[in-house]
Amino acid sequence: MTPETRLPFVLGGPSAKRLADAFDIRTVGDLLGHYPRRYVERGTASDLDALVVDEQVTVQARVRSAQNRTYGSRGSSRRGRQPVRTEVVVTDGSGELLLTFFKQPWQVDKLKPGSLGLFAGKVGSFRGRRQLLHPEYVLLDATGADGGEYAAQLVRPIISVYPATARLASWRIAACCAAALDALGDVDDPVPDQLLARRDLVGLRAALEGVHRPEENVDHRRGRDRLRYDEALVTQVVLARRRHRLDGLRAVAREPVAGGLLDRFEQRLPFSLTAGQRRVGAEIAGDLVREHPMHRLLQGEVGSGKTVVALRAMLQVVDAGAQAALLAPTEVLAAQHHRTLTGLLGDLALGGMLGGADGATGVRLLTGSMSTSARRQALLDLASGVAGIAVGTHALLEERVGFAELGLVVVDEQHRFGVEQRAALAERGSDARPHVLVMTATPIPRTVAMTVFGDLDTSVLAEVPTGRLPVQTTVVPAERPGWLERGWQRVREEVASGRQAYVVCPRIGVDDEPEGMPEEPVEADPPARSPGHGVLATAAELTAGPLAGLRVEVLHGRLAPDVKDDVMDRFAAGSVDVVVATTVVEVGVDVPNATVMVVFDADRFGLSQLHQLRGRVGRGAEAGLCLLLTDAPDGTPARRRLDDVAATTDGFEVSRLDVALRREGDVLGAVQSGRRSSLRLLSVVEHEEVITQARADATELVSGDPDLVRQPALAAAVAALEDTTRADFIDKT
Ligand code: ADP
Ligand code: MG
Numbered sequence: 085m086t087p088e089t090r091l092p093f094v095l096g097g098p099s100a101k102r103l104a105d106a107f108d109i110r111t112v113g114d115l116l117g118h119y120p121r122r123y124v125e126r127g128t129a130s131d132l133d134a135l136v137v138d139e140q141v142t143v144q145a146r147v148r149s150a151q152n153r154t155y156g157s158r159g160s161s162r163r164g165r166q167p168v169r170t171e172v173v174v175t176d177g178s179g180e181l182l183l184t185f186f187k188q189p190w191q192v193d194k195l196k197p198g199s200l201g202l203f204a205g206k207v208g209s210f211r212g213r214r215q216l217l218h219p220e221y222v223l224l225d226a227t228g229a230d231g232g233e234y235a236a237q238l239v240r241p242i243i244s245v246y247p248a249t250a251r252l253a254s255w256r257i258a259a260c261c262a263a264a265l266d267a268l269g270d271v272d273d274p275v276p277d278q279l280l281a282r283r284d285l286v287g288l289r290a291a292l293e294g295v296h297r298p299e300e301n302v303d304h305r306r307g308r309d310r311l312r313y314d315e316a317l318v319t320q321v322v323l324a325r326r327r328h329r330l331d332g333l334r335a336v337a338r339e340p341v342a343g344g345l346l347d348r349f350e351q352r353l354p355f356s357l358t359a360g361q362r363r364v365g366a367e368i369a370g371d372l373v374r375e376h377p378m379h380r381l382l383q384g385e386v387g388s389g390k391t392v393v394a395l396r397a398m399l400q401v402v403d404a405g406a407q408a409a410l411l412a413p414t415e416v417l418a419a420q421h422h423r424t425l426t427g428l429l430g431d432l433a434l435g436g437m438l439g440g441a442d443g444a445t446g447v448r449l450l451t452g453s454m455s456t457s458a459r460r461q462a463l464l465d466l467a468s469g470v471a472g473i474a475v476g477t478h479a480l481l482e483e484r485v486g487f488a489e490l491g492l493v494v495v496d497e498q499h500r501f502g503v504e505q506r507a508a509l510a511e512r513g514s515d516a517r518p519h520v521l522v523m524t525a526t527p528i529p530r531t532v533a534m535t536v537f538g539d540l541d542t543s544v545l546a547e548v549p550t551g552r553l554p555v556q557t558t559v560v561p562a563e564r565p566g567w568l569e570r571g572w573q574r575v576r577e578e579v580a581s582g583r584q585a586y587v588v589c590p591r592i593g594v595d596d597e598p599e600g601m602p603e604e605p606v607e608a609d610p611p612a613r614s615p616g617h618g619v620l621a622t623a624a625e626l627t628a629g630p631l632a633g634l635r636v637e638v639l640h641g642r643l644a645p646d647v648k649d650d651v652m653d654r655f656a657a658g659s660v661d662v663v664v665a666t667t668v669v670e671v672g673v674d675v676p677n678a679t680v681m682v683v684f685d686a687d688r689f690g691l692s693q694l695h696q697l698r699g700r701v702g703r704g705a706e707a708g709l710c711l712l713l714t715d716a717p718d719g720t721p722a723r724r725r726l727d728d729v730a731a732t733t734d735g736f737e738v739s740r741l742d743v744a745l746r747r748e749g750d751v752l753g754a755v756q757s758g759r760r761s762s763l764r765l766l767s768v769v770e771h772e773e774v775i776t777q778a779r780a781d782a783t784e785l786v787s788g789d790p791d792l793v794r795q796p797a798l799a800a801a802v803a804a805l806e807d808t809t810r811a812d813f814i815d816k817t
Contacts, residue, residue, distance in 0.1 A: 085112060085264075085267040085268050085269055086112070086268070086269065086271075087111060087112050087113030087116070087268070087271065088111055088112070088113060089111060089112045089267075090110060090111055091103060091104070091109065091110060091111060091112065091114075091115060091260075091264075094112060094263060094264055094267045095260055095263055095264070099256070099260055102251060102252045102256075103115060103252070103257075103260065105251075106249045106251065106252050107247075112264045112267070112268055115260060115261060115264050116261065116264055116265070116268070116292050116296065117764070118246065118247070118257065118261070119246075119295055119296075119308075119311075119764065119765070120244035120245055120246050120295065120296070120304070121245055121246060121247050122245050123242050123243065123244055123245065123298065123301065123304055124144050124242070124243050124245060125241065125242055125243075125301075126144075126224065126239075126240065126241050126242065126243060127144075127200065128144065129143075129144055129145050129146065129175070129176035129177055130143035130144050130145060130176055131176060131179065132145060132174075132175070132176045132178075132179035132180060132181045132214075133176075133178070133179040135181065135207045135214055136207060137207050137208065137209050137214065138206065138207060138208075139206070139207050140204075140205070140206050140248060140249060140250065141204065141205070141206075141207055141216075142202055142203070142204040142245050142246075142248060142253065142254040142255075143174075143176075143181065143202070143203055143204075144200065144201070144202055144203075144224070144243070145174035145175060145176050145181060145200070145201065145203060146174060146175055146176075146177075146198065146199065146200050146201075147172060147173075147174050147195050147196060147197050147198060147199050147200075147201065148173045148174060148175045148180065148197060149172070149173045149197055150170065150171070150172040150173075150191070150192045150195045150196070150197065151170070151171050151172075151192065152168045152169070152170050152171075152189050152192050153168065153169050153170075153171060154166040154167065154168055154169075155167060155168075155169050167186070167187055168186075168187060168188075168189040169184065169185070169186050169187075170184070170185040170186075170188055170189060170191045170192055170195075171183075171184055172184075172185075172191065172192075172195045174201070174203060180213070181203070181214055181215065181216065182210060182213050182214065182215035182216075183195075183203060183215065183216050183219050183221075184210065184215055184216070184217050184218070185218055186218070194223070195221075195223075199223050199224075199225060200223065200224045200225070201221050201222060201223040201224055202221060202222050202224065202243070202254070202255060203216060203219045203220075203221045204216075204219055204220045204221065204248060204253045204254060204255075205217065205218070205219035205220065205250070206250060220253045222253075222255055224239075240297065240299075241299065241300075242298045242299070242300070242301065242303075242304070243255075243258070244258050244261075244295075244296055244297070244298070244304075246258060246261075258296070261296045261297075262296070262297060265292060265293060265296060265297065268292075270289075271288050271289050271292075272288075272796070272797035272800075273287050273288040273289075273797060274288070274314065274317075274318070274795070274797040274798040274800070274801040275288070275310075275313070275314060275317060275798070276785070276795055276798070279317075279781050279785075282781075283313060283777060283781075285306075285309065285310040285313055286306050286307065286310050287310075288310070288314075290306075290307070290310075291306070291307040291308075291310035291311050292307065292311075293307070294306055294307030294308075295307035295308060295311065308765055311765055312765040312766050312771065312774055313774055313777075313778060314801070315763050315764065315765055315766040316766050316771070316774045316775050316777075316778035316779075317778040317781060317782060317798075318798070318801045318802055318805050319535060319538070319763075319766075319778070319805065320534075320538060320775070320778045320779045320781070320782035320783075321782040321785065321786060321792070321798065321802050322802055322805055322806055323538035323539045323779075323782070324538075324539075324779075324782040324783050324785070324786040324787075325786055325790060325802070326539040327379075327539045327783075327786075328786050328787070328790050330376065330377060330379050330539065331376055332376070333376050333377050333517050334375060334376060334377075334516045334517065335374070335375060335376050335377040335378070335516050335517050335518065335519055336375070336404075336406065336491060336516050337372070337373045337374060337375050337404075338372045338373065338400055338401045338403075338404035338406060338491050338492070338519070339373050339404055340369065340373075340400050340403060340404075341403040341404065344399070344403035344443070345399045345402055345403050345429075345432055345443065345444075345445060346396060346399035346400050346403055348432060348441070349395070349396070349399055349428070349429060349432060350396075352430065353392075353428075355549065357389075357392070358388075358389065358547055358548075358549050358550065359547070360388065360544075360545045360546065360547045361388075361389055361392060361393055361545065363543075364382060364393055364543040364544075364545050365393055365396050365397070367380070367541075367543050368380060368382075368393070368396075368397045368521060368543070369396075369397070369400060371519065371541070372397065372400055372401065372492070372519055377516075377517040377518065377519050377520060378492075378519035378520060378521065378541075379519075379520050379539065379540050379541065380520070380521050380522070380540055380541045380542070380543060381522045381523075381524065381533065381537045381540040381541070381542045381543070382394075382521060382522065382523045382524070382542075382543045382544075382545060383524050383527055383528065383533060383542060383543070383544045383545070384523060384524065384527070384544075384545040385527055385545060385546050385547065385548060385734075385735045385736075386525075386526065386527075386548075386695060386696055386698075386699030386735055387548045387549075387552070387699050387702075387703050388545040388546070388547060388548050388549075389545070389548070389549055390496070390523045390545060391421065391424055391425075391496075391674075392428070393545070394410060394494045394496065394521065394523065395425060395428060395429075397492060397494065397521060398410065398472075398473055398492060398494065401472075401491040401492040401519070402445050402472035402473065404491065405489065406472075406489045406490065406491025406492070407466070407469065407471070407472050407473065407474065407487050407488060407489055407490050407491060407492075408472065408473050408474070408490075408491060408492040408493070408494065409473075409474040409475075409476070409480055409487070409490060409492070409493050409494070410425075410473065410474070410475045410476075410494045410496060411476060411477070411478075411480055411481070411493065411494065411495045411496060412475070412476070412477055412496050413477070413496070414477065414668065415451045415452070415453060415477055415645045415648065415649070416639075416648050416649070416652055416668055416669075416673065417477075417496070417673070418449060418451050418475055418476050418477045419449065419451070419649050419652065420652065420656075420673060420674060421475045421496070422447060422449040422475045423653075423656070424674065425447050425473065425475065426447050429447065431444060432444050432445070433445065433446065433447045433473075434446075435470060435471070435472070436465075436470050445471065445472030445473060446465055446470050446471035446472060446473070447471065447472075447473040447474075447475060448462040448465050448466060448471040448473070448474050448475070449462065449475050449476065450462050450463070450466075450474055450475070450476035450479055450480055450485065451476055451477050451479055451645065452477065452478075452479040452645075453644075453645035453646065462474075463485060463486070466485060466486065466487055466488070467486045467487070467488060468488060469487075469488030469489065474487070490518045491518055491519065492518055492519045492520075492521065493518050493519070493520050493521070494520075494521045494522075494523065495520070495521070495522045495523065496523050522537070522540060525696060526692045526695060526696055526735055526738075526739060527544075527546075527735040527736045527738075527739050528739050528743075529736070529739055529740050529743055529768070529769070530772065531768045531769070531771070531772045531775050531776075532739075532743060532768050534775055534776070534779055535768045535775060536768075538779065546736070551705065552702065552703070552704075552705070553702060553706070553707035553708070554702070554707075554708075554733045555698050555699070555701055555702040555707070555708035555709065555710050555733060556707065556708070556709050556710070557698060557710045557711075557712060557729065557730040557733075558709070558710070558711055558712070558730060559686070559712045559714065559723070559726045559727055559730050560711050560712065560713045560714070561714055561715070561716075561717075561718065561723070562713075562714065562715035563717075563718075568711075568713065569630070571682060571711045572626075572630035572631065572682075573630075574680060574709065575630075575631065575634075575662065575680050575682065576630075576631065576634070578679050578680050578709075579634055579661045579662070582658075582677075583677055583678065583679040583680070583706065584655065584658065584660070584661055584662065584663075584675065584677050584678040584679070584680075585661065585662045585663075585678060585679070585680040585681065585682070586662070586663050586664075586665060586669055586678060586680070586681045586682070586697075586700055586701065587622065587623075587626065587662060587663070587664040587665070587681075587682045587683075587684070588664075588665055588666070588667065588669065588681065588682070588683045588684065588697055589616070589617040589618055589619045589622050589664065589665075589666060589684045589685070590616045590617065590666070590667075590684065590685045590688045590689070591615070591616055591617070591618045591619070591666065592618055592619050592620060592640045592641070592642055592666060593618045593619075593620050593621070616684070616685045616688060617684035617685055619638050619639075619640050619664050619665060619666055620638065622664055622684065623636055623637075623638045623664040626662070626664065631662060634661040634662055635659065635660050635661040635662070636660075636661065636662045636663075636664060637651045637654070637655070637660045637662075637663055637664070638651075638663070638664050638665065639651050639652070639655075639663050639664070639665040639666070639668055639669065640665060640666040640668060641666060641668055648668070651663065652673070655675055655678075656675050658677060667689075667693065667697070669697070669700055670693060670696050670697055673700050674700075674703060675700070675703070676703040676704030677704060678700060678701050678703070678708075679701055679702065679704075679706050679707070679708050679709065680701060680708070680709045680710075680711075681697060681698055681700060681701045681708070681709070681710045681711070682710075682711045682713065683697060683698075683710065683711065683712050683713060684713050685713065685714065685715075686712035686713055686714050686726055687714045687715075687716045687722040687723070687725070687726060690742060691725060691728070691729050691738050691739075691741050691742035692735075692738055692739050692742045694712065694726075694729050694738075695729065695735050695738040695739075697710070698710035699735075712726050712729070712730065714726055725741070728741050729741070743768075743769050744769055785798075
């Protein structure tokens, strides 16, 4: 028997069918990958007070009393006898749980006071007491005789408690696992011996035994450590092989040109680059002169100046006679980038036009909503090479945009960009691939970067330009209306001294779905919440009330693209004082003159999202202020989270807080296009050390043996991962 053996050959049909129905477990390997949820030491009662109504549970407890009671009337039973209800009380020593059986009077003879058992069922409530109705159970008497076919599992010193269902009790699963372990022959260990020794890990067989049938607690701990490492190693080998393949691809080296556009641009830059911008710039410049494609992730703090870094890379490529494309996640951002780049470049961007500098290039915007003639011209200029730089949204990918010679693709604000789209662009180059630079919108924890973007080299831009004052964040609770009044006064003062403000709401109108909110709330919403503030109503209230007399405009996703552009243009130009917006202003929007942001219903936003939002203010020389309005009461988790965000200005810290609040799948899903992770024991939040070790081990293995010919078992595990949807996100980056 091997891990691939189908279960009916090992367990018989009925058990196999139940496992398949309940958990989609079909093979020996699937079954042994269904790890216990927890372990109970024999004789140690479960904490009955901790049981939650509606949960499927398996508890260990001792029978305190068992009684038959009659109920109903004689006539209600066919044989004319009064029906019997059996009430059994089990206890953990202090707390109690009621077990109820109808018309099974013999249960009193089996459930004798003093006997210890495992009881499984869905927790219900009866007259204020928690109960299990018709629970499944097994008794754990010293002989183990009552356990019947499960006896072998039940006399063990440590009992494995599995995720179970009403039709498939934990001890049945334990018996199936035991049968599978007994039937399983030699297992090929995917982890090479020298790595087991280096990382002090037990072999695969021992790990499976330890996890499913531990003799001592240390057995399941060591088993889990080992199996967790497996998950990390296999993932990292997939990524290391991907890096290795990329290294084998060809790209054209784009050498800098002395006196070229890049040099001339730097001379006219209105500020000096930060040390971080220089360092990261040098890393990228070094990649661009190599003959295989750059594949680099630039992780940047909000406001750290990634755009300039990207532009310098683009100019190096243009100087070398090729073109660069900058992709933004929204039209608003694409239009802004176009404005920013043309603004920074001045006459260097007027290639082929009147007033253009010698050797100037062209920067063309390409979005889905442009007029036909404008887009035709842009397409022509890109095809002819007159334009060295293209700025756009997905439209740049979705259509067959022909470049004369595409040398570099920059993907800005990665969080919103699907992997498939990145893959599509990377395929663009004909024989040689373009270099690719991916920029994150928000810092992400190192381990998430290593797991999700593990095939990319990483640069970090943690500092913001010097002289910039940190954004002051204040939580304004509903119970302090005076603070809010003071907040609006502050907005008016800022506007009076020539500054601007954002007001952010979670939705457009009252009836709308939240716009741009995380797909899944961080935790379940309490019932009966108000729908939250809408942009339209809020703008109306503000202009009629606290912000009367100011130039207020709205910005949201349902406006036509040219209207959005127009609002942003006028806001950037200073002819709009306050923009009331949804999270369309979340990423990337850069108006240095804006100094205040007021966020309604702040508790409805993710933490990284709030960090992004407040990054829109304080981008110039003036200090920024961000007010987080909430009706979450003091002391609630929602309120604490806001206090945590307010207390730090460090995006990496915020992302750690954010990630710690989410489930694993959401962590990976949040930075990817919604894909779920099936990592079971490995947590990218908690297991940084394991991931770091596995990455080093994987890199070493792959560099010595890229096709894993000397590691057939590992090669098989890697192939299996590459086959699953799980690999989609890894493989296509
Ligand atoms: P982000 O990294 O969030 O995308 P941006 O690239 O939009 O940040 O830059 C934020 C602001 O900082 C912009 O207004 C930009 O012009 C400015 N900026 C960038 N680099 C510097 C620098 N070295 N010194 C001063 N200001 C800078
Ligand atoms: Mg940006």
